[in-house]
Amino acid sequence: MPGIKGPSEYSREPPRHPSLVINSKQPFNAEPPRSALVTSYVTPVDFFYKRNHGPIPVVDDIERYSVSLNGLIETPKELTMRDIRSLPKYSVAATLQCAGNRRTAMSKVKTVKGVGWGISAIGNAVWGGAKLADVLELVGIPKFTAATKSGGKHVEFVSIDKCKEENGGPYKASIPLFQATNPDADVLLAYEMNGECLNRDHGYPLRVVVPGVIGARSVKWLDSINILANECQGFFMQKDYKMFPPSVNWDNIDWSTRRPQMDFPVQSAICSLEDLTIMKQPGKVRVSGYAVSGGGRGIERVDVSMDGGKTWVEATRYQKPGISYVSDDTNSDKWAWVLFEATVDVPHSVEIVAKAVDSAANVQPESVQEIWNLRGVLNTSWHRVQLRVGHSNL
Numbered sequence: 001m002p003g004i005k006g007p008s009e010y011s012r013e014p015p016r017h018p019s020l021v022i023n024s025k026q027p028f029n030a031e032p033p034r035s036a037l038v039t040s041y042v043t044p045v046d047f048f049y050k051r052n053h054g055p056i057p058v059v060d061d062i063e064r065y066s067v068s069l070n071g072l073i074e075t076p077k078e079l080t081m082r083d084i085r086s087l088p089k090y091s092v093a094a095t096l097q098c099a100g101n102r103r104t105a106m107s108k109v110k111t112v113k114g115v116g117w118g119i120s121a122i123g124n125a126v127w128g129g130a131k132l133a134d135v136l137e138l139v140g141i142p143k144f145t146a147a148t149k150s151g152g153k154h155v156e157f158v159s160i161d162k163c164k165e166e167n168g169g170p171y172k173a174s175i176p177l178f179q180a181t182n183p184d185a186d187v188l189l190a191y192e193m194n195g196e197c198l199n200r201d202h203g204y205p206l207r208v209v210v211p212g213v214i215g216a217r218s219v220k221w222l223d224s225i226n227i228l229a230n231e232c233q234g235f236f237m238q239k240d241y242k243m244f245p246p247s248v249n250w251d252n253i254d255w256s257t258r259r260p261q262m263d264f265p266v267q268s269a270i271c272s273l274e275d276l277t278i279m280k281q282p283g284k285v286r287v288s289g290y291a292v293s294g295g296g297r298g299i300e301r302v303d304v305s306m307d308g309g310k311t312w313v314e315a316t317r318y319q320k321p322g323i324s325y326v327s328d329d330t331n332s333d334k335w336a337w338v339l340f341e342a343t344v345d346v347p348h349s350v351e352i353v354a355k356a357v358d359s360a361a362n363v364q365p366e367s368v369q370e371i372w373n374l375r376g377v378l379n380t381s382w383h384r385v386q387l388r389v390g391h392s393n394l
């Protein structure tokens, strides 16, 4: 269990797939090769990015495991896994994306602080578990509650793991009570990922999944839930995962001026081509990748350009095989990404660009310069890759 000190802290890490690109070993942060993201709509667990802030906790006695519910509620409660499993089970397809996805590209403009992610700190999974709204009913909080009688307005999730940012304390985060008690927000306490028991890397035995919101709020290895008057005061809510304007630097930063980031903005990236791909001769090229937006907004369009953004063709979008994707349709998975595909004829060396438009007509920004921020979060600028034909240096 937690509390083990020294080098042995990392001696009980789970096995991982050898083809993951490791960004840091302790804590373990890794992403799959980008091509793995477009081979299937649902990302296999092995290829799902892993983002940790400390050693992976060991929960080996599931009978003794429980989640405690405390704070501004009438009667605190301890819930065992059996209690949680006895609630109605929901399966929700939801894309999890780290706010630091595509950070490395942002750091090329000017240095930023954080794990150097490529474009694969994102994955789409089918999460199975109980709805948080149902769990909160067990402690007397009805559906669609914005504030409890005793003034509770936020739901804090506290983990088992320990991280240095919290001075050895647990990772934690919160979401508004209204979101937590809204069954349509699909916030889950998940014990399954892609139909299998959640594994240790992704939060065994129980994690929060907050669809449409940056990954940082989906707390893994859940230990307790607290109903609070104010949002969680933890490091990752107050001193991290906030979006600052380009003018803010480490000398003039005032964390209290910004809200914790919740919904992520519209995002897309090309996964079928590397940053630089060499083609022997001109010809047809398949351009495919992912597009996703936060807050449950669908993807209305993905545009692909072969000339750095002067002219565009529209890509096709899809989620599940055999069902045509319509954004915000009831048959679409509203919290999940779409994959896109276009075939372009490449006559000579070109820059291929993709940009997505969500159902609120939000568009990705053209350049990374205009959204640069010191923590390197939310790089959603147009994704660009280079295709070089033959030996030309164009």
Ligand SMILES: Nc1nc2c(c(=O)[nH]1)N[C@H]1C(S)=C(S)[C@@H](COP(=O)(O)O)O[C@H]1N2
Binding pocket: 048, 049, 050, 051, 052, 053, 054, 096, 097, 098, 099, 159, 160, 161, 171, 201, 202, 203, 214, 215, 216, 217, 218, 219, 220, 221
């Ligand atoms: N307990 C705990 N929960 C956590 C984290 C963590 O370090 N500890 N990292 C968060 C961040 S920043 C992200 S992006 C997601 C990553 O989830 P994954 O590793 O399952 O992909 O988990 C979130 N939940």
Ligand SMILES: [Mo]
Binding pocket: 051, 097, 098, 099, 100, 215, 216
């Ligand atoms: Mo993250």
